[in-house]
Amino acid sequence: MAKYTPMIQQYLTIKQDYQDAFLFFRLGDFYEMFFEDAKLASKILEITLTGRDGGTDDRIPMCGIPYHSADTYISKLIDQGYKVAICEQVEDPKAAKGVVKREVVRVITPGTLMEGKVIDSKGNNYIGSVIEIDGRIGLSVSDITTGEFYATDSFEEIDDLMNELNQYQPTELVIEKNTFENYKSSFNQIDTTVTVIEEDSFYSEKNYYQIIKDQFSDLDLKSLSRVLMISSGQLLSYLHKTQQKKLEHFNQLQLYDSKKFMTLDQFSKRNLELIQTSRDQNKKGSLLWLLDQTETAMGSRLLRRWLEKPLLSINAIEERLAIVEELFNDSLLAADLSDQLSQIYDIERLISKVTYGNATPRDLYNLRKSLERVPDIYQLINESKTSYIKKLVSKIDLCQDIAALIEQSIQDDPPISSKDGGVIKRGYDKKLDSYYLASTEGKEWLQNLERRERELTGIKSLKVGFNKVFGYYIEVTKSNLSQVPGDRYIRKQTLANSERYITEELKAKEAIILEAEEKMLDLEYKIFTTIREKIATQNKRLQSLAHDLAMIDVLLSFAKISSKYGYVKPNINQEGKLQIEEGRHPVIEAVQNGQPFIPNDTFLDQEYDQILLITGPNMAGKSTYMRQVALIVIMAQIGCFVPAKMANIGITDRIFTRIGAGDDLTSGQSTFMVEMLETKQAITQATSNSLILLDEIGRGTSTYDGMALAQAIIQYIHDHVKAKTLFSTHYHELTSITNDFPRMKNIHVSVIEKDGKVIFLHKIKEGKADKSYGIHVAELAGMPHEVVESAKKILKELESKNIINNTDNIQKKVQGFSDDIAQGNLQLELFNNSSSTKQNLEDSEEKLYKKIANEIKALDLLNLTPMEGFQFLYDIQKRLRK
DSSP: OOOOOHHHHHHHHHHTTOTTSEEEEEETTEEEEEHHHHHHHHHHHTOOOEEEOOSSSSOEEEEEEEGGGHHHHHHHHHHTTOOEEEEEEOSOTTTOSSSOOEEEEEEEOTTTOOSSTTSOTTSOOEEEEEEEETTEEEEEEEETTTTEEEEEOOOSSHHHHHHHHHHHOOSEEEEEHHHHHHTHHHHTTSSSEEEEEOOSSSSOHHHHHHHHHHHOTTOOGGGSOHHHHHHHHHHHHHHHHHHOSOOTTOOOOEEOOGGGBOEEOHHHHHHHTSSSOTTTOOSTTSHHHHHOOOSSHHHHHHHHHHHHSOBOOHHHHHHHHHHHHHHHHOHHHHHHHHHHHTTOOOHHHHHHHHHHTOOOHHHHHHHHHHHTTHHHHHHHHHTSSOSHHHHHHTTOOOOHHHHHHHHHHBOSSOOSOSSSSOOBOTTSOHHHHHHHHHHHHHHHHHHHHHHHHHHHHOOTTOEEEEETTTEEEEEEEGGGGGGSOTTTOEEEEEOSSEEEEEOHHHHHHHHHHHHHHHHHHHHHHHHHHHHHHHHHTTHHHHHHHHHHHHHHHHHHHHHHHHHHHTOBOOEEESSOOEEEEEEOOHHHHHHSTTOOOOOEEEEEOSSSOOEEEEEOOTTSSHHHHHHHHHHHHHHHHTTOOBSSSEEEEEOOSEEEEEOSOOOBGGGTBOHHHHHHHHHHHHHHHOOTTOEEEEESTTTTSOHHHHHHHHHHHHHHIIIIIOOEEEEEOSOGGGGGGGGTOTTEEEEEEEEEEETTEEEEEEEEEESOOSOOOHHHHHHHTTOOHHHHHHHHHHHHHHHHTTSSSOHHHHHHHHHHHHHHHHTTSSGGGGTOOSHHHHHHHHHHHHHHHHHHHHHHHTOOGGGOOHHHHHHHHHHHHHHHHO
8 A cells, every 4th residue: 555644644544434425625724635536526616636745656636625615616516416525624733743633524415505506595405315114115304404304104106205205306315225226216217316325333223213312302203103213213314424413403303194285296297387397497487486476485495395285185275275365355464464574584594504503693683684574574464354364373483582682692784704703792791892992992002102103203104004924013114214213113024115113012012902802703703602502592483483484475475476367266175076167377377468368167077077078279278278277276275366267176186197298318218108107107096086187198109009099098087097087189089989988078179260271269168179270280380381282182182082081980990999908908008017917918819819800801891992991901910919
């Protein structure tokens, strides 16, 4: 092994325990990196790679960053999924014998970053922990910046866990090794930093129990299942190990059952554009963007949590709606509350910084300014004619003792740094005041000394100055040196144009002044940290207040947006009825710049109108109509008014959507495969209380295959799932099957033709569309005139040959296909990949041959066109090959 210098040996010893992180090694005013860390960091951070002697013949690669600007560089590394271990000097270099002692004081990971550009002020930065024990999966999630800590184990399979993780979108996931190996393919699809851990003395079940007991003293440990105890303990252990301190701001372990909230899988969130748009992943244009009229960052974060977890409890929904209604009806109260809330800082993150020990004087001042607004909010609500919102704030803790403590102790508009002075108010601490007085009087004495020496020496340009190297001095320019009193002035420093002197009197006063200033800074910092620690002990009260203010903020946001766009209070029912009169798409309506949105009615239930089959041309508004129904349901179940004339919303447990087309290039799946996977998710996981939206299913394959799949899926939903369903299609042949399904109805988007042009009315009417208008849509899209005219001629030729109008013949063939699919003979294997499927195929092979033989016998060859005959033969061959 190479012989390195003691300092490099120290670096290598520490680095050995942090192989998965960049080691920021403190040397003076810089954090240095060496060896491979330096090579990689220099590229990522775009800083110069240098080298230094380390005891070997070759220079060691090295790069460094100033410690005072490290946050910017750390954020850049974290943003790319790396970890950073902060290694500090833990003893005074002046007192050190040999190499200064250094230790890692904190490991910063994507899930433990406290601040910086990576942290979204209006979003959470979650870190999760997963473990499977005896077939049960436990999930624990926390946000170190806010003190939230959640845990649940209500998962029957890995897909349920993935859906729940999709709600949180953690930046880091801590997974026990065996659990990771069992579900590696699923975890690798998540866009997060995965940290795999193995059991040791730190990560052990016994240790987990004690950590949870110490962290959450009020928690009844009997309420924790074993899998929850381990997942929560695993996460806490990881946080303790990386942060090197107790996390005082984690006060409550919130256990919940994910089944008590509406489930929205990743496909539905993306297709409905709840949080961001599907095209460019921007917040603008999403439902969150529309509804977020909050005044505080903590309100914005709560709104997002509500939007991703709509309620299933009618009572809870109606409580929210009642408060929104009161604020909706009292515009003056709403305006006054908005004004007060706009002056409140992010109390959740401020108290986390206080408890964590890195809050600045400016943070405490902002906390005080926020708390000073709370009594006004309380008074506004209590003096109003409301009842539900009064109940919400009836037990609110105003925390005015904390505001008073900060007001008495911390200067108004203080500096950011807590170590440079000017933080503590005069009169708060007598000893500090005495140092301040000594320092102030000393500086006044210096001013008098300058005036007196000018008079005594006659040197009008004489100055009394100070620098950190030489202390206080008297400066005289060279042109006036003849007037310097040699008996009193002692030369201290020679400059190009002047000389600096000191006197015995000035030297004595300097010692008094500097001692006072040094002690004043030390004492002031000590007083500040004591105040910060006092406030930290009240973090539970402050967190509760922050949550109450966030709730008011979100419900107020609902009232403001409802008033602006004329939304109505929905009625919530348990009967499964979904009745919407003149419903509108909330986001499209908002971005149309005053242009009227064409409203439409919807009625779905589980007895008569379970499935609505929607036909009509592309671009007519089928997808918009489907999305608006889902968004109205979601808005109602988070407690917001909805864009409609009237809405009677049945509690919906899950929403499944398949809207839009796109390949999943990362997993190598085609558009059609993605379509089938999303459809499978819907029809295999939906219940009778779910809402399914399927748009143009089957378009990614041949006509007959597509129609057969579409019909088989409709039949399966109708007969087995019984979920309320909106099913749009361009296969007009499917409209005839409504006669076979009693709970299915045809509706269409109406259009009119005028002077050979098609006009979209965007109005939903009962009955089926008469044709698809595909060529008209191509013309609207700006297709070259030659292409459009050629298409019209080809269409006429096909119609004259009766190839595309013989719907009865086609429908019979499609029915044959869909029967096979419904019985598990063909593409149903996409939905059911069990071993029983193969057995079903073998058992039904003989029946299939007989069925094909009967179809051939019944075929009317004399009235069959050559194209139809070829297609029929091709389909037989395809069925036999399968």
